[in-house]
Amino acid sequence: TGEVAIAGHDIARLPPDRVVRFGLGRKFQTASVFETLTVAECLRVARTHADPPSLTSRSATLALPPxxxxxxxxxxxxxxxxxxxxxxxxxxxxxxxxxxxxxxxPDVLLLDEPTAGLTRAERQGFAEILTALARRDRLCILLVEHDLDFVREISSRIIVLHQGRLALDGSVDEVVNSDLVREIYTGQHVPHAEERA
Known part of the structure; x- marks a missing residue:
């Protein structure tokens, strides 16, 4: 039906600021930051929903959630x-x-290709950050990613979509080691056990 819901609310036609209020945060493949602002200023802008800027004073501290x-x-x-x-x-x-x-x-974090363009060391650092967020902060993280090594390292469940349809849903080992995933990624038919006999 085209419905997208979070916390029981249809969010398909809502503007981004309303979606954020339902606890959904999203990060796209290409980083979108305020290029001419400092790192601290970018973070302050992101916090304006919780810490509105003052017209009379500026805080020297950067108050961020953990x-x-x-x-x-x-x-x-x-x-x-x-x-x-x-x-x-x-x-x-x-x-x-x-x-x-x-x-x-956010309660739910959506990530699109978070490792695109990252070096191996940066991918490892990102994996450690995301794993800590899921474990320590109990954050639900949904990511779209084609780097199976990265997915294997950080995921507890994998859903494979192929040509717009659900192809596989299971544990990391079940999905990553499946013949179907090998076929999808290589484009070559992998004989199933009954075909090999």
């Missing part, structure tokens, strides 16, 4: 708070956008 602060510290952004976002590497821009999304304090 999940966002964890990303800032683990990624190394904490040493670059006064640097303009445009000067950050691709990986740090990705970390900054993740911290900005987490500043909204």
């Amino acid at each position: 999940a966002a602060m964890s990303v800032v510290e683990r990624s190394g952004l904490s040493e670059r708070l006064d640097e303009e976002a445009r000067n950050l590497s691709h990986g740090l821009k990705q970390a900054l956008e993740l911290a900005m999304v987490l500043s909204l304090e």
Whole structure:
């Protein structure tokens, strides 16, 4: 029917700010940060829903929820708070956008290809951050990702969509080691057990 719901509310036609109020945060493949603002300013903008800016004073402290602060510290952004976002590497821009999304304090985090363009070390760091968010902060994370090694490392459940349809839904081992997934990723037919006999 085309309905998309969170917490029992149809969100398909709602503007982004209303969707955020239902506890949904999303990060797209390409980082979207405020290039001419500093890292700290980007994070302050992301927090305006909870900490409206004052016209008369400016706080010297950066008040972030624990999940966002964890990303800032683990990624190394904490040493670059006064640097303009445009000067950050691709990986740090990705970390900054993740911290900005987490500043909204979502219950569900949607990620689209979070490892696209990252180095191996950056992918490993991102995996550690996401795993900690899921375990420590009990955050529900849904991601669209084609890097099976990354998916295997951080996931507890995998759903495979192929040509717009649900192809497989199961544990990491069931899905990653399935003949169907090998066929989808290689494009070559993998003989099933009964065909090999």
